[in-house]
Amino acid sequence: xxxxxxxxxxxxxxxxxxxxxxxxxxxxxxxxxxxxxxxxxxxxxxxxxxxxxxxxxxxxxxxxxxxxxxxxxxxxxxxxxxxxxxxxxxxxxxxxxxxxxxxxxxxxxxxxxxxxxxxxxxxxxxxxxxxxxxxxxxxxxxxxxxxxxxxxxxxxxxxxxxxxxxxxxxxxxxxxxxxxxxxxxxxxxxxxxxxxxxxxxxxxxxxxxxxxx
Amino acid sequence: xxxxxxxxxxxxxxxxxxxxxxxxxxxxxxxxxxxxxxxxxxxxxxxxxxxxxxxxxxxxxxxxxxxxxxxxxxxxxxxxxxxxxxxxxxxxxxxxxxxxxxxxxxxxxxxxxxxxxxxxxxxxxxxxxxxxxxxxxxxxxxxxxxxxxxxxxxxxxxxxxxxxxxxxxxxxxxxxxxx
Numbered sequence: 001x002x003x004x005x006x007x008x009x010x011x012x013x014x015x016x017x018x019x020x021x022x023x024x025x026x027x028x029x030x031x032x033x034x035x036x037x038x039x040x041x042x043x044x045x046x047x048x049x050x051x052x053x054x055x056x057x058x059x060x061x062x063x064x065x066x067x068x069x070x071x072x073x074x075x076x077x078x079x080x081x082x083x084x085x086x087x088x089x090x091x092x093x094x095x096x097x098x099x100x101x102x103x104x105x106x107x108x109x110x111x112x113x114x115x116x117x118x119x120x121x122x123x124x125x126x127x128x129x130x131x132x133x134x135x136x137x138x139x140x141x142x143x144x145x146x147x148x149x150x151x152x153x154x155x156x157x158x159x160x161x162x163x164x165x166x167x168x169x170x171x172x173x174x175x176x177x178x179x180x181x182x183x184x185x186x187x188x189x190x191x192x193x194x195x196x197x198x199x200x201x202x203x204x205x206x207x208x209x210x211x212x213x
Numbered sequence: 214x215x216x217x218x219x220x221x222x223x224x225x226x227x228x229x230x231x232x233x234x235x236x237x238x239x240x241x242x243x244x245x246x247x248x249x250x251x252x253x254x255x256x257x258x259x260x261x262x263x264x265x266x267x268x269x270x271x272x273x274x275x276x277x278x279x280x281x282x283x284x285x286x287x288x289x290x291x292x293x294x295x296x297x298x299x300x301x302x303x304x305x306x307x308x309x310x311x312x313x314x315x316x317x318x319x320x321x322x323x324x325x326x327x328x329x330x331x332x333x334x335x336x337x338x339x340x341x342x343x344x345x346x347x348x349x350x351x352x353x354x355x356x357x358x359x360x361x362x363x364x365x366x367x368x369x370x371x372x373x374x375x376x377x378x379x380x381x382x383x384x385x386x387x388x389x390x391x392x
Binding site: 010015082155 | 221223225226229230233252259263265269273274278279280281284344351366369373
């Protein structure tokens with residue numbers, strides 16, 4: 001087929017484009033995925049029975065609030081990764097800055113604690129399951145983010161996949177915080193961050209395969 | 214471009230034609246070694262840009278958007294080539310001298326979009342063929358086929374989407390080396 005024929009053909013297809021595809025897909029997808037993630041947490045792990053008491057602890061708001069902030073920052077990140085030519089550095093920085101804050105908090109807490117307690121602060125009682133549960137709970141949002149990006153035009157598929165993982169991991173961590181019985185800053189700084197990093201890595205690996213167009 | 218995005222066919226055609234010329238020189242500069250791939254890539258990119266035009270935002274420079282897509286398509290081609298060439302023996306060099314067709318014939322792309330078109334379902338293929346090949350208006354086609362006008366438009370639209378997806382999925386035909 002000659003290129004001019006193709007142009008004629010494409011010009012015959014002039015349905016006005018729908019705007020804000022990214023925002024619409026993300027909104028619709030998250031409205032389904034986040035409740036699904038909460039349901040998974042509720043049936044498989046159960047809400048922390050002391051949640052009512054925990055709501056009064058500043059540490060709960062740190063471990064719940066920072067993933068929420070990261071998720072909010074990851075929304076424009078995902079949308080930008082799907083738009084050719086859009087800058088993403090500032091959006092990545094906005095997503096990552098709560099992690100830096102968590103590390104600072106964690107180090108401060110460790111520096112103040114007596115040496116024998118340090119291991120307990122970092123490991124808590126549930127270190128072995130925290131990261132994998134966060135990653136597991138991030139799955140619904142991960143699928144939504146990939147689906148959103150597939151409707152857009154990610155020109156850097158691996159990075160776009162990582163961005164999808166960034167949104168998913170943050171959502172997963174926020175949901176897991178409703179179950180998690182740990183309330184120390186070093187624990188959150190290590191295991192939550194690791195849990196959020198897993199979907200990012202998975203997304204970077206899968207992106208090239210899932211996000212081709 | 215914006216007029217085309219809001220549904221002005223004439224403006225859209227004009228935009229695509231200028232884009233085609235621009236892309237051709239963009240790719241010629243970067244793929245000077247493989248003139249045969251240029252036209253394929255121009256068609257690929259035109260389809261992609263048409264299909265993904267909703268990702269353009271009016272507050273963004275058009276060239277940045279277009280070049281990001283064009284670069285992506287180049288990388289995609291290079292990757293596909295590397296995979297393919299790993300499978301072939303290096304006959305390519307000699308064959309190049311024997312079968313080099315040069316840039317002059319390159320306006321006819323090697324990959325046959327017509328053949329891909331034939332694989333579409335009737336409801337999508339017929340409107341495309343009639344509107345494109347026979348140059349009829351949507352209203353005429355609707356009349357002739359008994360489909361409603363919007364069904365014709367939807368057929369064209371979905372058909373092009375499928376076509377774009379199949380172009381992305383089909384492996385490129387081997388270059389230059391003929392059996």
